[in-house]
Amino acid sequence: MLLQGKAAIVTGGTRGIGFSVVKKFLEHGAKVALLGSRQETVDKALWQIKEEDANAEVVGYWPDLMNAEEVNDVFMKVKELYGSLDILVNNAGVSARDSFYDYKPEEFKKVIDLNLNSVFLCAQTAAKIMKEQGGGVILNTSSMVSLYGQPAGVGYPASKFAVNGLTKSLARELGKDQIRVNAVAPGVTRTDMVAALPEEMVQRLTATIPLGRVGEPEDVANAFVFLASDMASYVTGEILSVDGAAMT
Numbered sequence: 001m002l003l004q005g006k007a008a009i010v011t012g013g014t015r016g017i018g019f020s021v022v023k024k025f026l027e028h029g030a031k032v033a034l035l036g037s038r039q040e041t042v043d044k045a046l047w048q049i050k051e052e053d054a055n056a057e058v059v060g061y062w063p064d065l066m067n068a069e070e071v072n073d074v075f076m077k078v079k080e081l082y083g084s085l086d087i088l089v090n091n092a093g094v095s096a097r098d099s100f101y102d103y104k105p106e107e108f109k110k111v112i113d114l115n116l117n118s119v120f121l122c123a124q125t126a127a128k129i130m131k132e133q134g135g136g137v138i139l140n141t142s143s144m145v146s147l148y149g150q151p152a153g154v155g156y157p158a159s160k161f162a163v164n165g166l167t168k169s170l171a172r173e174l175g176k177d178q179i180r181v182n183a184v185a186p187g188v189t190r191t192d193m194v195a196a197l198p199e200e201m202v203q204r205l206t207a208t209i210p211l212g213r214v215g216e217p218e219d220v221a222n223a224f225v226f227l228a229s230d231m232a233s234y235v236t237g238e239i240l241s242v243d244g245a246a247m248t
């Protein structure tokens with residue numbers, strides 16, 4: 001019960017890594033608002049959780065993460081409902097793997113909008129609430145490609161390099177307000193994002209992982225639990241790799 005009584009918002013909480021983070025946070029005693037892009041997927045995620053535990057303290061919303069007013073409305077609702085906002089997990093993300101020669105500026109903008117600009121906006125909205133209440137934790141989902149880059153789909157690694165920069169800089173700026181800011185950098189993790197890759201590519205990627213397997217969403221979620229908890233009370237500005245020591 002590492003997060004007993006804490007209130008958390010998890011963006012991209014309807015499936016994959018985010019859904020696993022939501023479930024782990026609930027297991028550890030947190031109250032959670034999961035965010036998704038559509039009401040149907042949010043309802044489905046809530047239903048799945050409630051089916052396992054009807055008493056789980058979880059709600060769901062689907063704000064446009066690039067819209068300051070919608071984000072603020074939802075964050076204030078969560079604070080009013082749970083009495084505080086202690087943890088924000090900026091997890092929603094998209095990737096595109098086009099070659100640079102074909103990469104459309106609209107695609108680049110779409111990736112940067114969700115993977116970086118929404119992180120800025122959500123972090124800023126949460127930080128204002130956290131400063132007022134005397135502290136909090138902001139966690140971002142980065143990626144192993146934020147360390148190495150990747151050979152196609154340049155918008156995605158570019159966005160994740162920027163997420164690391166945002167994480168380290170916000171840790172320095174917000175420390176005085178007792179707000180810790182860290183990121184988790186997953187390696188290849190078994191989610192829809194990876195299911196969309198050709199099997200041959202997954203095998204090629206697995207061959208580069210010393211632990212000999214792709215990560216499970218729970219492997220990544222456990223790192224989020226640690227960083228969100230008071231066990232990590234003196235950890236800030238870190239990019240924690242959860243990638244089986246993958247080398248790409």
Ligand code: NAD
Pocket residue numbers: 011012013014015016017018035036037038041065091092093094114141142143144185186187188189190191192193194
């Ligand atoms: P996923 O595709 O399974 O889930 C993505 C989540 O983001 C969903 O909950 C979806 O609702 C949300 N989302 C997508 N577009 C959105 C939008 N426009 N507005 C609001 N929410 C939106 O992805 P995943 O694999 O679980 O990835 C989660 C995070 O982990 C992402 O930031 C991703 O970059 C990162 N990541 C994943 C892997 C991997 O191998 N799966 C590796 C490294 C990093």
